[in-house]
Amino acid sequence: MKEYTVLFNKDRSLVGILNENLKAVVPGENSLIGVLLLNSGLIHHIGPNRIYVKIARRLAALGFVVLRFDLSGIGDSGPRKDKMPFAESVIDEVRQAMDYLEHFKGIKQFICVGVCSGATASAQISAVDHRAKKAVLINPELPRRIQIELMSHISYHKKLFDLRRWRHFLFLRSNYREIFQVIGMMIIRKIRPIYVRNSQLSEFTTETVKFLRSLRTRGVRLLMVFSEDDTEHRYFQKIIGDEYGMIQNDEFFAIEKIGNADHLFTPLACQEELLNLISKWVAEDG
Amino acid sequence: MVLGMFTMEDKLETQMDNIAFRNQTDPFYFGESPQKLYGCYHLPQKLHDKTFAIVLCYPIGQEYIRSHRAFYQLAIHLSLAGFHILRFDYFGCGDSEGDYEDGSLLQWTNDIQTAIAEMQKRSGLTDVCLIGLRMGATLALQAAADCPHIESIILWEPVFDGKRYLKELAKSQQDFLNQMSGRKEREIAGSGISNEILGFPMTPKLKQDLEMIHLDHLKLRSDVGLLILRNRKDSDCFNVTSHFKKSHPRADFQVIADHIVWTEDLYKRLIPLKVISYLVKWVDRVR
Numbered sequence: 001m002k003e004y005t006v007l008f009n010k011d012r013s014l015v016g017i018l019n020e021n022l023k024a025v026v027p028g029e030n031s032l033i034g035v036l037l038l039n040s041g042l043i044h045h046i047g048p049n050r051i052y053v054k055i056a057r058r059l060a061a062l063g064f065v066v067l068r069f070d071l072s073g074i075g076d077s078g079p080r081k082d083k084m085p086f087a088e089s090v091i092d093e094v095r096q097a098m099d100y101l102e103h104f105k106g107i108k109q110f111i112c113v114g115v116c117s118g119a120t121a122s123a124q125i126s127a128v129d130h131r132a133k134k135a136v137l138i139n140p141e142l143p144r145r146i147q148i149e150l151m152s153h154i155s156y157h158k159k160l161f162d163l164r165r166w167r168h169f170l171f172l173r174s175n176y177r178e179i180f181q182v183i184g185m186m187i188i189r190k191i192r193p194i195y196v197r198n199s200q201l202s203e204f205t206t207e208t209v210k211f212l213r214s215l216r217t218r219g220v221r222l223l224m225v226f227s228e229d230d231t232e233h234r235y236f237q238k239i240i241g242d243e244y245g246m247i248q249n250d251e252f253f254a255i256e257k258i259g260n261a262d263h264l265f266t267p268l269a270c271q272e273e274l275l276n277l278i279s280k281w282v283a284e285d286g
Numbered sequence: 287m288v289l290g291m292f293t294m295e296d297k298l299e300t301q302m303d304n305i306a307f308r309n310q311t312d313p314f315y316f317g318e319s320p321q322k323l324y325g326c327y328h329l330p331q332k333l334h335d336k337t338f339a340i341v342l343c344y345p346i347g348q349e350y351i352r353s354h355r356a357f358y359q360l361a362i363h364l365s366l367a368g369f370h371i372l373r374f375d376y377f378g379c380g381d382s383e384g385d386y387e388d389g390s391l392l393q394w395t396n397d398i399q400t401a402i403a404e405m406q407k408r409s410g411l412t413d414v415c416l417i418g419l420r421m422g423a424t425l426a427l428q429a430a431a432d433c434p435h436i437e438s439i440i441l442w443e444p445v446f447d448g449k450r451y452l453k454e455l456a457k458s459q460q461d462f463l464n465q466m467s468g469r470k471e472r473e474i475a476g477s478g479i480s481n482e483i484l485g486f487p488m489t490p491k492l493k494q495d496l497e498m499i500h501l502d503h504l505k506l507r508s509d510v511g512l513l514i515l516r517n518r519k520d521s522d523c524f525n526v527t528s529h530f531k532k533s534h535p536r537a538d539f540q541v542i543a544d545h546i547v548w549t550e551d552l553y554k555r556l557i558p559l560k561v562i563s564y565l566v567k568w569v570d571r572v573r
Contacts, residue, residue: 005313042552049485173464266485
């Protein structure tokens, strides 16, 4: 196993770590597939709880060439010189990572993997670059405005009658920030016209379903992994609605849930489960 | 403080990013396989007239991830002041080889020695200043005890009492579990939680090592510059100060109320600007 640093981009300001299994280069087909691990928020290229290091080493052992790198302004990478908006610079920089591996390793097919905003970026690049063949979206992040709308749509009645939650609340062990956010949203809902929020949501649902169908048309395979109790999973179900079942049964898409996991897969047992899931799915049919 | 659409922190951070833009970082691996360490070397950004280089020592576990951004900014500001800077990951941490559970306090202390040797080689300077945060400070102090080339050492919110540190870690783990929604306490109890702290394994060996930490036993050469920097005043702060006042007359003590970055989520984008600014001035002025 070889693990070394790479600098790329025009001014060599993007920093990454490349993992490759030298023993697997000649015989394996996997060595012709690159895996890109994309930043989860502001967490640098080791990923939340160092999970990207574990994923990179596990996949490199299977023969893949794995690059985990920092987008500009994150981790060890320098900021951009131009004023390109973040949404565009993410695509540009992931493409530059692909160009780098294509140029130096002859790799023309990629699997993009990311947690939270890294998952969203993985989905976006899969929609615009023909080299992206698969993507692993781990708790993909929805746009903030949609999250806020959804918070008020998700039912909190069940929680309201949960004795354990009341005990947590009374003994100062609740997430009060979330509670206040929900109460705030409820108040905002009361004073906002219903058609505004409903039209925003239905518009986003249409966009999301269209987006997923476009990926399918392009032949991109998706693995979506959700922490079972994480809000992103509930939001996703709410957004997709009736299409959720269809996606579950589609050969191009796989949805997996991991129990007792938080948004960033902090418990070690969940990390292990995630690693097994990803390596199994990624290795399937190359 | 809010300035129009931006907070003061946003403004300062933009300034810092503009500064960072000019910075040159050289990431590389050093040491012997299978224990190679990942480091980032920051070249001095102005005419180099310094007589010593600086090695930054991160905290461990989740605290490492949360303080990474602050260390990056600290390294940039020190390099702008003309210093050679090396920040590096201990064995089994960050990008370095190995798994976290295979690390130990002895291993990580030795890693600091390896990093010092690497820095001497790269910078051409013999003397080194160590700056450590939390457990990084404690490890730096241990490494300094055996190293003849330490010019000065900065202990930023150091861990002086291992048992107390373990209690703090256990509490943070419990707080995390309490915040996990929809999780049954019975399931938590059965999932081996005591063997992990916020996403990182806590092996019996590491636990035992940590319990043994008590910096009262550690001695530092009297000619080594020493700064102890705390973010809060408490009883521990008083004990530590009085201990080092007796054993190290040259020691400086400073309490600066600033962001406790190692406990905060990264999405808050907090940078301890007051601390960074003070540290840069201290190393530049005193030396």
